[in-house]
Amino acid sequence: MSTLDWIIVAIYVFAAIAIGLLFTKKASASTTDFFVAGRSLPWYIAGTSMVATTFSSDTPLFVAGAVREQGVYANWIWWIGLIGIMVSVFFFANLWRRSQVLTEIELIRLRYDSSIFVDGLRIFKALFDGVFINSIIIASVTLAMSKIIVAILGLSSEPLFVLPLFGAITATTAILILLSVAAVAYTALSGLYGVVYTDLIQFGLAIVGAIALAVIVYVDLLPQGGIAVALQQAPGFKTDTLNFFPELNWDLKTATFAILLVIGWWNAAPGSSFYLQRTLACRTEKDAMLSLYWFAFCHIVIRSWPWIVVGVASLIYFPALADAEHAYPQMIDSFLPVGLKGVMVASLLAAFMSTLDTQLNWGSSYLVNDIYQPFIAKNKSKHHYVKVARYSMLVLAGIALLVTTQLTSILSAYEYIAVIITPVSLVLIMRWYWWRINVWSEISALIGAAVIGNAMLWILPDEKGEHWFAVRMLITTVITLVLCLTVTLFTSRKGPSEQTKRFYQQLRIHGSGWERVRVETQVEPVSAGIKDNTIACISSIGFIYCLLFSIGYFIFDQLQLAIINLVLAGFFGFIIKQKLPSIIRKLKEFPIQNNIAQ
Incomplete structure (x- = not known):
């Protein structure tokens, strides 16, 4: 790291704090301003913020490491989420x-x-998602940031001093604490306003840095015949490394892919976490819909290949790394020149701070809006709740740092969350489209997923390099679903309650699952054009996947497959162009009403 690189890093940190100061007064007006930016975000701001937040410091390390260990098709663990997003x-x-x-x-x-x-x-x-899951996510990005700092800065691992609970504090730990303090400071000042607008800077830095590194590495391999040829000559070359899909054999890899294809996207479908927070912060239903669409396109198409190219190339340059998740920072340190290295390091620091600020703001919203305000301190002033939100961020940051000391692998953290969360997601989908879903449905799903999912860790542990997480997820999902449906049918025999009817009258949800309520209330649903929505949804999935594969095949010199996928992407794009305008027009025509109850 040169002086210029450090200057670039410092400029970003000070810019983030300056943005926090700029929005302090606006964010302090109410919890609506603090947590959902006064519901004022246009789709391109909200969507870009989602992209920036998902580009956390652990993501490129996770992708590059997964490619090294399993091949390109390992990315289906997050590519499959596109179906749920659409x-x-x-x-x-x-x-x-x-x-x-x-x-x-x-x-x-x-x-x-x-x-x-x-x-x-x-x-x-509120406690499970806002504290437990939140802490695991923050811990995973903190662990990734520590690996980046160690690989790029080469700091000593000798402890500077020791703190109770946290243990030895090294130079790396000290830097992470300073970054965390900066993120907490500007987030506590500016709420979601500061989060989304610092995300715009982070997104720009991240895209420039990631693409620059991938291009430099790709060009460097051209004298060897290109990345695909050079890989074949690398020590320990595996023939399936560049496969976009696992070979269809009766093995664990094929089973994992099939399970992900069927249920791996469920948790993204009903909306959750910071994605949903940005959706709720949009100014209209149209903006809410388009923000997710823009996010999906950028998340899958624009960002995938720079990380994958670097992960594949790391097998050529560093074939014997002990920790696969060190590959990405090692490539940064080896290939980026002065200036660009500063941009990349700044983008990764920004990615860490972006994820941290988002998770803290989101987790704080649960603690204040869903615990403190309704159950502990009712009818306080708006400024009081904003102040409590700021204090709660400090508590969440401290808990997350404690969890970080117990986490050893980024991939294992993601797999654990997937096993526990996916079974519950189907209930969260059904509660929108089936009136019989009730509080006992959710409670039974949560208990079932927690008990069965954790039991599966002991029954089917990962051994000898084999990842059984998808099988654990499937078994947990099937058992949880049977339990949940049994409980639902037993507890909803008396028919729809008055609250269920009020919920339907407010949202006027379409679909046969609300037919009985529709008859009893005599309220017609909003004309949503289910057929057009379904066609547009399927076409959008096809469009983004085909565009993704086309770019990848071009990169790895498989021109025929690249052209076929490009043509298919054009076909799907034409269908989307025909359907999307009419869908959006129907959204604009529906007036937004007040909340059902306060």
Whole structure:
């Protein structure tokens, strides 16, 4: 790292803090301003913020490491999420924005009859998602950032001093603490306003740095015949490294791919976490829908290949790395010149801070909106709740740093979350389109997923390099679904409650799952054009996947397959152009009403 590189890094950190100061007054007006930016975001701001946040410091390390260990097809663990995102675009985004809730968990209060069990579910989910899952995510990006700092800066691992609970504090730990303090500071000052606008800077830095590194590496391999040829000559070359799909054999790799294809996208479909927070922060239903669409395109098409190219190339330059997740920072240190290295390091620091600020703001929204305000301190001033939100961020940051000391692998963290969350996701999908889903449906799904998912870690542990997480996820999902459906049918025999009817009257959801409620209330659903939405959804999935594969095949010199996929992408794009305008027009025609209850 040269002086110029450090200057670039410093400029970003100071810019982030300056943005926090700029929006302090605006964010302090109310919790709506602090947590969802006053519902004022246009689609391109909200969508870009989602992209920036998902480009956390652990993501390129995870992708490059997965490519090294398993091959390009390992990326299906996150590529498959595109299906869920597109389902969310066409079937959930507008409903979320129409509901006008402040958090995902607040929907529990609107959807189910008021009771101690509903309150308990709301509190539990606020703690589980806002603290437990949140801490694991923050810990994974902190672990990644520590690997980046060690590989690029080459700092000593000798402890500077020791703190109770946290243990030895090294130079790397000290830098992470300073970055965390900066992120907490500007997020606490500016709320979601500061988060999304610093994300714009982070997105620009990240794209420039990632593409620059990939291009430099790709060009460097041209004298060897290109990246595909050079890889074949590398020590330990595996023939399936460049496969976009696993070979269809009766083995664990094929089973993992099939399971991901069927259920791996469920958790993205109903909307959750910071994606949903940005959706709720959009100014209209149209913006909510398009923000997710823009995010999906950038997330899958624009960002995939720079990371994958670097991961593949690392097998050529560093074939014997002990830790696959060190590959990406090693490539940065070896290939980027002065200036560009500063941009890349700044982008990774920004990615760390971007994810941290988002997770803290999102987690704080659960603690304040779904626990503190309704159950601990009712009817306080708006400024009081904003102040509590700022303090809660400090608590979340401290808990996350403790979890970081226990985390050893980024990939294992993602796999654990997937096993626990996916089984519950189907219930979260069904609660929008089937009136019989009730509070006991969610409670039974949560208990089933937690018990079975954790039991599967002992019954089917990962051994000898084999990853059984998808099988664990499938077994957990099947058992949880049977349990949940049994509980649902038993507890909803009396028919739709008054709260269920009010929920339907507000949102006027289409589909046969609300037919009985529709008859009893005599309220017609909004004409959503299910056929057009379904065609547009499927075409959008085909368009983005074909464009993704086309770019990849071009990179790896498989021109025939590249052209075929490009033609298919054009075909799907034509269908989207025909359907999307009419879908958007229907969204604009529907007036947004007030919340069902306060």
